[in-house]
Amino acid sequence: MDINTKFRMNSGYEIPLLGYGVYQTPADIAEDVVLHALRSGYRHVDSATAYRNEEPSAAGIKAFMKEKGVPRSEIFFTSKVPPKMINYEDASKCIDETLAKTGFDYIDLYLLHAPYGGRRGRLGAWKALVEAVAAGKVRSIGVSNYGVHHLEELEAWIKETEAKEGKGKGGILDVNQVELHPWLARPDIGEWCSERGVLLEAYSPLVRATRNEEGVLRKLGEKYGKTPAQVLLRWSLQKGFSPLPKSVTKSRIEENAAIYDFELSKEDMESLNTGEYAPCAWDPTVSMD
Ligand SMILES: NC(=O)c1ccc[n+]([C@@H]2O[C@H](COP(=O)([O-])OP(=O)(O)OC[C@H]3O[C@@H](n4cnc5c(N)ncnc54)[C@H](OP(=O)(O)O)[C@@H]3O)[C@@H](O)[C@H]2O)c1
Numbered sequence: 001m002d003i004n005t006k007f008r009m010n011s012g013y014e015i016p017l018l019g020y021g022v023y024q025t026p027a028d029i030a031e032d033v034v035l036h037a038l039r040s041g042y043r044h045v046d047s048a049t050a051y052r053n054e055e056p057s058a059a060g061i062k063a064f065m066k067e068k069g070v071p072r073s074e075i076f077f078t079s080k081v082p083p084k085m086i087n088y089e090d091a092s093k094c095i096d097e098t099l100a101k102t103g104f105d106y107i108d109l110y111l112l113h114a115p116y117g118g119r120r121g122r123l124g125a126w127k128a129l130v131e132a133v134a135a136g137k138v139r140s141i142g143v144s145n146y147g148v149h150h151l152e153e154l155e156a157w158i159k160e161t162e163a164k165e166g167k168g169k170g171g172i173l174d175v176n177q178v179e180l181h182p183w184l185a186r187p188d189i190g191e192w193c194s195e196r197g198v199l200l201e202a203y204s205p206l207v208r209a210t211r212n213e214e215g216v217l218r219k220l221g222e223k224y225g226k227t228p229a230q231v232l233l234r235w236s237l238q239k240g241f242s243p244l245p246k247s248v249t250k251s252r253i254e255e256n257a258a259i260y261d262f263e264l265s266k267e268d269m270e271s272l273n274t275g276e277y278a279p280c281a282w283d284p285t286v287s288m289d
Contacts, residue, residue: 001237002260003041009174010197011133011140015076015109017237018257019044021203021246027053033248034060035067038075040254046177046201046244048080048113049094058102077102078109080144081125083284086117088124095132110138111177114284115150122150123157130171142175142199147285148192151176155196177201179281180241181232182272183211189285194240202236205243206256208280216271224262233259235272 006014020037022030022045030053034045038061047057061075079098081091091112098107110132112125129141143154151173158170176193180186180202193200206229211217217228224231229245233256236243245256264272 003257004043007199007242009140009199010172011174013108013139013174015140015175015199015242016042016044017242018042018233018259019046019076019078019201019242019244020253021046021244022053022057023048023051023203023246025051025053025057025246025248027056029248030056031060031063033250033253035063036250037253037257038064040257042253042257043074044076044078044242046078046203048078048082048111049085049098050080050082050113054079054098055101058104062103072104076108077104078111079107080111080113081128083114083116086112086114086125087121088128091125091128092131095128095137099137106136107138109140109142109175111142111144111175112146114145114282115143115147115287116284116289118289119153122153126154126157126171130169133171140174141171142173142177144177144201144203145282145284145287146176146178146189147287148188149288150285151189151192173198175199175201175242177203177244178285179204179279179283180236180239181205181207181211181280182216182235182274183207183276183278183280185239185273186285190239200241202241202243204281205236205241206232206245210280220264220268220271223268224264226259226262227255229256230259230262231264234262234264235269238264238269 161170
């Protein structure tokens with residue numbers, strides 16, 4: 001495994017496993033930090049309409065492409081339909097706006113940010129993603145913050161739509177992006193996704209730096225000569241997740257990518273099985289709307 005390691009999604013497209021998250025990255029510095037991340041080896045940027053930094057993030061990508069002569073196909077860019085826009089009309093509009101703001105010919109991955117909007121809203125917004133794939137605007141699609149009951153609802157709709165309209169017409173689920181770390185390992189969602197080849201993207205993989213003093217992280221950090229953040233990211237990769245660490249600090253951007261020269265042993269991976277359910281962010285996976 002190295003920084004270029006990719007996962008082939010159900011769509012057939014590949015995604016670099018290590019992503020660079022830009023939630024809460026101010027728009028006025030996003031271009032600069034995205035450029036720094038790409039110079040440090042990351043090839044995957046996770047943004048969202050709600051983060052209000054799609055445009056400067058794309059500018060960072062374009063600056064890097066120009067600087068290094070790298071084609072667009074070497075960089076993976078994700079955006080999301082905001083939680084308050086989970087319906088057909090708004091989702092369709094949102095995708096067009098991302099294309100306009102970024103100036104990209106296509107978006108690599110588009111997600112529904114949260115399972116809000118009720119059944120009609122969720123399935124309508126999904127239909128908008130499916131149409132965007134057919135129109136060549138988006139390559140791969142998925143969801144975020146979906147619990148197993150939301151995933152089941154979507155899968156049933158995809159099957160019904162395929163039965164009526166033909167194979168592939170209901171869309172292909174590629175990704176579920178959820179909060180994932182040793183204090184929230186979500187085995188139920190993990191099992192559902194891995195049985196279907198759906199990639200789990202791990203957000204808040206550093207637990208927002210709130211657990212760096214935990215004994216188990218300090219111990220493993222000392223053993224491997226790595227920081228708590230690097231141990232957490234290694235755990236995520238070894239679990240088969242796609243971690244999306246965020247940092248606006250250049251030295252940490254580099255630190256978070258320097259995770260390919262060690263491997264946690266089986267016992268050390270097990271020592272991080274806390275069995276806890278302790279989100280550090282919001283948790284729409286449990287929403288019953
Ligand atoms: N789909 C969703 O609902 C959702 C929700 C949350 C996040 N996400 C995605 O996941 C990404 C990451 O999640 P997150 O931003 O919530 O949390 P995170 O990546 O777990 O933590 C980010 C925090 O950790 C600090 N940090 C980063 N590297 C560090 C290091 N090596 N040592 C010590 N502190 C470090 C950062 O500080 P500095 O920036 O000051 O360096 C920042 O305060 C987001 O940017 C976004 O792309 C998605």
